[in-house]
Amino acid sequence: MKFNTIIIGGGLSGLTAAIQLQLSGESTAVISAGQSALHFSSGTFGILNSGAVLPEGHPYSKIGPKLQDYIARIKPFFAKAGVSLHGNDSRNMLRLTPTGTFQECRYAMEEVELFDAGNPDIGNKVLIVNVQGFFDFNTAFIAQGLEKAGATCRIESVSLPEFGRVRESPSEMRSVNLARILEGGGTLDEFIASVKALIKDEDTVILPEIFGLRDSSPALKVKESLGVRCIFVGTMPPSVPGIRCQMQLRRYYESLGGIFLMGDEAVGVNIADSTVKAVSTKNLGAHWLMADNFILSTGSFFSKGLASSPEGVTEPLFGVDTSYDKNRPEWYRRDFFESQPYMEFGVATDGGFHAIKDGIPLTNLYAAGSILAGRGPLTLGCGAGVAILTAFAVADSITGGKA
Amino acid sequence: MKLQEFTSSAHNFEECMKCTVCAAYCPVVQVNPRYPGPKQAGPDGERLRLKDPIFFDEALKYCLNCKRCEVACPSGVNVADIIQEARMKYGKSKPRLRDRILASTDVMGPLAVPFAPVVNFATGLGVTKAVLHATMGIDRHRTFPKYSSRTFEAWFRRNALKEQRKYDNRVAFFHGCYVNYNYPALGKDFVKIMNAIGYGVELLDKEQCCGVAMISNGMYDGAVKHARNNVSALSKAVDKGLKILTTSSTCTFTMRDEYPSLLKVDNSAVRDSILLATRFIYEQVESGAVKLAFKDGYKARIAYHTPCHMEKLGWGVFSKAILARIPGVEFTALDSNCCGISGTYGFKKENYGVSQAIGKPLFDHIASVNPDFVACDCETCKWQIEMSTGYKVLNPISVLAEALDLEKTARINGF
Ligand SMILES: Cc1cc2nc3c(=O)[nH]c(=O)nc-3n(C[C@H](O)[C@H](O)[C@H](O)COP(=O)(O)OP(=O)(O)OC[C@H]3O[C@@H](n4cnc5c(N)ncnc54)[C@H](O)[C@@H]3O)c2cc1C
Ligand code: SF4
Ligand code: SF4
Numbered sequence: 001m002k003f004n005t006i007i008i009g010g011g012l013s014g015l016t017a018a019i020q021l022q023l024s025g026e027s028t029a030v031i032s033a034g035q036s037a038l039h040f041s042s043g044t045f046g047i048l049n050s051g052a053v054l055p056e057g058h059p060y061s062k063i064g065p066k067l068q069d070y071i072a073r074i075k076p077f078f079a080k081a082g083v084s085l086h087g088n089d090s091r092n093m094l095r096l097t098p099t100g101t102f103q104e105c106r107y108a109m110e111e112v113e114l115f116d117a118g119n120p121d122i123g124n125k126v127l128i129v130n131v132q133g134f135f136d137f138n139t140a141f142i143a144q145g146l147e148k149a150g151a152t153c154r155i156e157s158v159s160l161p162e163f164g165r166v167r168e169s170p171s172e173m174r175s176v177n178l179a180r181i182l183e184g185g186g187t188l189d190e191f192i193a194s195v196k197a198l199i200k201d202e203d204t205v206i207l208p209e210i211f212g213l214r215d216s217s218p219a220l221k222v223k224e225s226l227g228v229r230c231i232f233v234g235t236m237p238p239s240v241p242g243i244r245c246q247m248q249l250r251r252y253y254e255s256l257g258g259i260f261l262m263g264d265e266a267v268g269v270n271i272a273d274s275t276v277k278a279v280s281t282k283n284l285g286a287h288w289l290m291a292d293n294f295i296l297s298t299g300s301f302f303s304k305g306l307a308s309s310p311e312g313v314t315e316p317l318f319g320v321d322t323s324y325d326k327n328r329p330e331w332y333r334r335d336f337f338e339s340q341p342y343m344e345f346g347v348a349t350d351g352g353f354h355a356i357k358d359g360i361p362l363t364n365l366y367a368a369g370s371i372l373a374g375r376g377p378l379t380l381g382c383g384a385g386v387a388i389l390t391a392f393a394v395a396d397s398i399t400g401g402k403a
Numbered sequence: 404m405k406l407q408e409f410t411s412s413a414h415n416f417e418e419c420m421k422c423t424v425c426a427a428y429c430p431v432v433q434v435n436p437r438y439p440g441p442k443q444a445g446p447d448g449e450r451l452r453l454k455d456p457i458f459f460d461e462a463l464k465y466c467l468n469c470k471r472c473e474v475a476c477p478s479g480v481n482v483a484d485i486i487q488e489a490r491m492k493y494g495k496s497k498p499r500l501r502d503r504i505l506a507s508t509d510v511m512g513p514l515a516v517p518f519a520p521v522v523n524f525a526t527g528l529g530v531t532k533a534v535l536h537a538t539m540g541i542d543r544h545r546t547f548p549k550y551s552s553r554t555f556e557a558w559f560r561r562n563a564l565k566e567q568r569k570y571d572n573r574v575a576f577f578h579g580c581y582v583n584y585n586y587p588a589l590g591k592d593f594v595k596i597m598n599a600i601g602y603g604v605e606l607l608d609k610e611q612c613c614g615v616a617m618i619s620n621g622m623y624d625g626a627v628k629h630a631r632n633n634v635s636a637l638s639k640a641v642d643k644g645l646k647i648l649t650t651s652s653t654c655t656f657t658m659r660d661e662y663p664s665l666l667k668v669d670n671s672a673v674r675d676s677i678l679l680a681t682r683f684i685y686e687q688v689e690s691g692a693v694k695l696a697f698k699d700g701y702k703a704r705i706a707y708h709t710p711c712h713m714e715k716l717g718w719g720v721f722s723k724a725i726l727a728r729i730p731g732v733e734f735t736a737l738d739s740n741c742c743g744i745s746g747t748y749g750f751k752k753e754n755y756g757v758s759q760a761i762g763k764p765l766f767d768h769i770a771s772v773n774p775d776f777v778a779c780d781c782e783t784c785k786w787q788i789e790m791s792t793g794y795k796v797l798n799p800i801s802v803l804a805e806a807l808d809l810e811k812t813a814r815i816n817g818f
Contacts, residue, residue: 001689001720034477035424168436171443176427238427254736262739263474264717283717285675287686303477 003027003259005398006279006291008266008317009305011036013369013387014297015249019081020395022256024402029289030258031281033265036246037299037370042234043112043209043241044095044105045085045384047071050117052381055344057323057374059386062351063393070392071385074107077392081252083245084110084216092381094120096206098138098234100145104381109241111212111219113231123204123229126151129195130208131178132159133167136236137208154202158194162187175235176243178210179218188218192225204229209240216244266298269318275363276318293398296320296347296355297369297391305371306346313345318365320355323348323373339379346373353394366394414481414488414664419446425472425482430741431465434760438465441472444489445482452489459493465757466490467745468619469711484664491623491665498621544755544790555587559606563594570603570818574683575640575647577633579654580612581782592804593650593680599812600684600693605645607636613654618661619745630668633658637673647673648680650800652713652780655679659716679780681799682721696811697730704733705802706774708765708788710781711741722780722799729806735772740765744787759791766792778802 005021007014010032018030054060060067071089078085087093087107093114094102102120115121126146128139143153166177182188195205209232211219219241223230254260261281268280270288278288296318298305307316308331313324324345325331331342347355347367354361368390370377377383425441426432432440439448444463451458463486472482555578567573574597582590594604611633614626637658640647649655659677662668687693705726709719727734743762769777769792776795777788785796 001724034479035428035475036477039422039424039427039477165436169432169439169443171447172426172432172436172438172440174423174426177432180433237422238424243427251738259720261717261720263715265479281717287682304479 001029001259001287002290003029004291005293005295006031006289007295007297008279009033009036009295009297009299009303009369009371010250010260010262011246011297011299011303011369011387012038012249012384013299013391014295015246015253016077016388016391017295017297017368017395018258019077019249019253019256020392021398022253022258024395024399026399028258029261029291030253031261031264031266031279031289033298033304034263037303038242038246039239040237041239041242041245041384042095042097042103042105043232043239043245044108044114045074045087045388046104046377046381047092047106047385047389049104049379049381050092052376052379054380055374055376058376058380058382059353059372059374059390060382062349062353063389066393066396067389070389071106073392074388077388082215082248086110087114092117096120096122096142096231096233097145098141098236100142100148106385109216109245111216111223111232112209112241113229120149122146122149122151123202124151125202126153126204126206127199127202128153128155128206129198130155130157131163131210132157133163133170134173134178134208134210134235136173136175137233142206142233151204154200156198158191158198160187160190160194162190174238175208175210175240176213176238178208179213179240182211182218183213184218184221188221192222195222196226199226199228202228204231206231206233208233208235210235211240213240213244214247216241266317271318271357271362274357274360276365279317293364293366295391295394295398296365296367296371297387298371300346300370301342303370308342308345313342315347315355315371318355318357318362320357320362320365320367321348321359322346339376343378344374344376346375347371348373352397353390366398368394414484415479416446416449416481416485418478419476419480420478421447422477425476425480428471428475430469430471430743430761431467431757435465435757437462439463441466441482441486445472445485446480449485449489452493456493459489461494461496463490464494464496464621467711467741467761469741469745470715471711471741474714481664487618487665490621494621496621550584551587553587555583555590556606558587558591559594559604563591563604566598567603567605570598570601572601573603573605573643573645575605575607575637575645577607577610577613577637577647577649577654577658577677579610579649579651579782581651586782589650589798589801592798592801593648595809596680596684596800596804596807597648599807599809599816599818600687600695601813601816601818605640607633607647608639610636613657614666615653615657615661618657618665623666627666627668630658630662630666630670634662634668634670634673637670637677641673641676645676646683647677648683649677650680650780650798651782652679652710652716652718653783655718656712656716679716679718679721681725681780682718684803685721685725694812694815696808696815697806698808700731701729701806702731703729703776703802703806704735704772704774705776705778706735706737706769706772707799708737708742708769708777708779708784708796709739710779710784711745713780714739719780722778726778726799726802729803732806735774737765737768737772737777740768742784742787742791744783758787762787762791769794 004026010030085107369387614629617626743758
């Protein structure tokens with residue numbers, strides 16, 4: 001098969017680039033080995049923590065003056081795909097984390113509550129409600145965190161007959177299965193009524209993020225119906241808003257005529273004269289996929305876009321050049337919560353995001369997203385930002401700005 | 404580095420990072436609380452079973468072997484293979500008579516075909532269904548696949564064999580039980596198309612059922628026997644330089660992937676020669692070797708369902724491309740969902756409710772698209788969708804046979 005562009009890796013970055021290209025009239029295919037990091041997302045997107053200083057070689061520095069313009073495009077872009085984001089284009093807000101602390105982010109899925117940076121108003125009296133027997137949501141952590149911030153918390157749980165079915169198999173009492181039960185209809189109404197009945201004098205209710213796998217309407221309905229402010233807090237993975245976002249992007253991409261090869265893995269490459277001619281996949285075997293341009297968005301170590309061994313950090317598919325500390329003991333800091341240098345390792349690119357092989361940039365292979373060197377997803381809070389903004393940049397350079 | 408290679412175990416099970424993404428995509432977990440879910444049944448349970456087989460849980464039998472967990476896993480763990488292998492290794496429940504009958508598609512076929520009208524009449528009767536439901540555990544709601552009164556092979560030998568000698572280019576056809584006993588029309592469509600694009604068709608020397616139903620019913624020895632027989636039959640065709648084409652995604656998947664990974668039958672000599680007909684045709688057209696001419700005025704609104712094993716095989720892209728490019732076709736790819744039948748699983752009384760619940764999102768989607776018909780490369784999905792939605796289901800090869808101007812196609816390809 002032949003396409004204008006083939007995107008390897010179908011996470012946030014790959015899908016963003018693929019949609020942009022498809023919208024500009026290109027024919028594209030996405031190869032995606034497994035589900036992406038969006039399945040672990042908090043439902044919020046970080047661009048850059050306030051006060052953070054961009055280290056030299058950070059992917060943003062390669063985007064240059066267009067960066068602000070690209071940031072302003074994020075909300076409209078996701079809205080087209082049916083993912084409604086809120087947040088301010090020019091400053092960070094705070095989200096409430098599962099440990100009851102606040103963390104900066106730029107955008108959030110529409111049901112996720114955002115707080116003003118300086119002085120997050122959590123309310124005085126907070127009711128934290130869990131589903132009985134659901135262990136992937138730690139109410140005590142949240143209460144502890146909020147009480148430190150001066151709120152009074154009360155913890156309750158709701159039990160509905162419908163949950164009993166999931167509870168029969170303790171290992172399957174998970175966010176996604178609960179979200180399926182709470183998709184709408186009678187059970188959602190019953191749940192809302194049970195929570196309402198628990199509210200005494202509280203001004204705020206906190207619930208786990210278990211609403212709306214297909215679209216956000218169940219979450220919005222809960223928010224509207226409780227009569228007091230409702231804050232959703234993330235659960236242990238998988239993330240319901242993250243899966244929803246992944247599915248919505250994929251559905252939109254396919255509705256534009258894009259080909260999404262789910263569960264397939266790029267395994268072979270054909271490079272000649274510093275130009276990628278074709279890739280082969282595990283499932284398609286001898287049927288090579290050809291394209292004019294290729295985007296490498298296979299993610300970081302977590303998604304196997306990068307591999308590490310005692311000998312160093314490599315990019316396993318194309319074997320393109322990587323940037324990392326040759327002195328292995330420098331890869332980690334002993335304190336788990338310190339910034340970990342290995343997170344900044346990744347694929348080296350030229351100023352236009354071309355991947356480099358043996359020192360020579362490949363003419364038509366672009367790298368985008370968390371595979372790139374120089375990021376600092378935890379310390380800089382640039383995870384989703386790098387994924388989306390570098391995808392915009394790459395799509396623009398492929399189409400000459402038409403995307 | 405080397406050490407890691409030596410400490411790897413089968414099916415990548417130690418690659419599991421416990422993320423539970425597999426469970427989010429398992430169709431059984433969504434409807435059957437008695438099923439422990441892919442992570443627990445697969446890599447987590449394996450850890451325990453390796454310590455002591457006493458940890459084997461008979462509830463693993465609820466797994467459909469649909470492989471959706473594997474398609475979703477970010478770590479490349481072969482979750483479903485771990486589960487099937489555990490069932491093979493530790494499972495104590497022996498297949499019942501009912502399971503044996505459902506699984507033995509190519510034993511029952513020859514028995515039923517000579518009496519097709521009687522068998523079809525009987526299995527269509529409420530009273531037969533009630534008896535089967537009560538005595539055998541075959542759910543009374545099921546519509547039985549009709550048996551044809553003449554097998555595809557018999558038709559082929561009598562009506563098509565001689566014709567095939569005209570063609571210098573040949574392909575071998577693994578027709579499978581369904582084409583042979585239930586729906587020879589699909590096989591005939593296949594032969595028509597192949598002839599029109601300039602290929603003669605050969606049958607294999609004694610093909611047997613691919614064995615998928617035996618695998619899912621715990622009849623592993625039988626499945627291995629079939630696999631060995633088929634690999635040897637396929638090898639003969641491959642030795643002659645032939646590709647082996649199929650019209651069923653499940654037979655294809657079983658012969659390519661389940662033979663080596665589950666049944667431990669080496670198929671390396673034939674694996675890459677087994678192709679779905681839609682992939683073969685797509686590749687011939689793409690390379691310019693073959694041209695297709697369509698009927699004027701063909702019109703159809705088609706919704707395509709990707710069967711689970713097709714999803715795993717990753718070849719749905721060929722069937723979809725072929726259908727979507729037929730002039731006059733309005734094409735919708737349905738959201739990827741399991742239809743719930745999973746071969747013989749849904750025929751069993753104890754699974755009927757679960758089976759229908761699994762398929763519901765798919766049935767609802769089909770109803771909302773309201774196509775002229777559904778297209779799909781799997782025969783058991785066809786039964787399930789036809790029974791549950793009332794929409795007709797056609798194999799893409801039959802759709803193509805209907806849409807093509809076969810004479811003109813033959814002409815422009817020089818025949
Ligand atoms: C656990 C976790 C949680 C995070 N949470 C947040 C958050 O809440 N907010 C935030 O802003 N950022 C978060 N991040 C940062 C995250 O990196 C980005 O937000 C973003 O999702 C990364 O997208 P990506 O497309 O670059 O990579 P990924 O999402 O990792 O996608 C890469 C894809 O490529 C596939 N792939 C790999 N190799 C191949 C191959 N050979 N062939 C085909 N496909 C292949 C993988 O299977 C995967 O699907 C998180 C990261 C992680 C790891
Ligand atoms: S998806 Fe894969 S890695 Fe995640 S729990 Fe399941 S088997 Fe383990
Ligand atoms: S094969 Fe299908 S039914 Fe079995 S565990 Fe995996 S997803 Fe679930």
